[in-house]
Amino acid sequence: MIDHAHDLACVRDATERLLTAVAKLDNASLAEPSRLPGWTRGHILAHLARNADALVNVLEGRPMYASAEARDADIERDAPRPLDTQLTDLRETAARFQAAGDAPADWSRTVELRNGVTDSASRMPFRRWAEVELHHVDLGIGYELEDLPDEFTDREIDFLAERFAGHKDVPSTGLSAGNGRTWTTGGGAEGAPVAVRGTAADLLGWLAGRRDGSGLTTNGALPKLPPL
Structure with a gap:
């Protein structure tokens, strides 16, 4: 059985690890390539912020993204932002996701993600956990797959x-x-x-x-x- 409250706590911990690591970077390093082809580190941080808002949309019954084009455009728009702006956005969007997860809800309900994919609402915290952990690795700043929590690795x-x-x-x-x-x-x-x-x-x-x-x-x- 999926324990969404446990997974929300894991998301919070993973987000703090990410924020602590990213805060040690500088503006120049955000413009450097990440491990994802075609994306800088700034692209990854922009994606993580926009993904948090997208999952809030899912939990609150709205489309995950306005469109695929809008999703991509938002990431491109936000990728070049300076470090302090990226960190603020990451913190604020993470807080919005946690608030949506803490709200009373029917966690057994079915929700819709991108491209017609459906899943249980109870799986959304784990999906967010995966986004934070794997993209932390993708930044290429010293956090590796071997550093991931054992529970996360097995479940992913x-x-x-x-x-x-x-x-x-x-x-x-x-x-x-x-x-x-x-x-x-x-x-x-x-x-x-x-x-x-x-x-x-x-x-x-x-x-x-x-x-x-x-x-x-x-x-x-x-x-x-x-x-x-």
């Missing part, structure tokens, strides 16, 4: 393994981590089952498109995953 692997389950382009794939956890995913493509082993951080990096899988071992070719 759960989420991504479920997302790729039955995908027509992914063969049946078993995942094994050094912590003893196992998962299965894929199964929609022809071919012999593939066994993939590695650290939880490397498995997550591969599934989330943050690592190329070179740190993993397999009994065959490493499956090519579709984009997230």
Whole structure:
């Protein structure tokens, strides 16, 4: 069972880690490339702020974004802002998300995200947690996949393994981590089952498109995953 209150607390902790790390940067470093192709660090911070507002929209029954074009335009508009403006925006939007999460609500209801995707309202705090943690890594400022909380890593692997389950382009794939956890995913493509082993951080990096899988071992070719 998903505990949205627990996940909201985890979002708060992850956001504080992010804010503390970002506060040590300067304006010049925000203009430098992040680990995401085509995005500076400023783009990532702008996206995180706008995503918080978008998830407030979801929780309050409004469209997540006015349009895909508006989402992209807002990120481009906000990416060049100076550090103090970025930090203020991150804090204020994080507070709005926490307030929306703390409001009395039916957490079992179904909500709609982008592109017609639906999910339980109770999953929104975890989705926000994933945004904060993974994009903190994407900034390339010393926070790595190995630094993520163990609980988050296991649950995000759960989420991504479920997302790729039955995908027509992914063969049946078993995942094994050094912590003893196992998962299965894929199964929609022809071919012999593939066994993939590695650290939880490397498995997550591969599934989330943050690592190329070179740190993993397999009994065959490493499956090519579709984009997230």
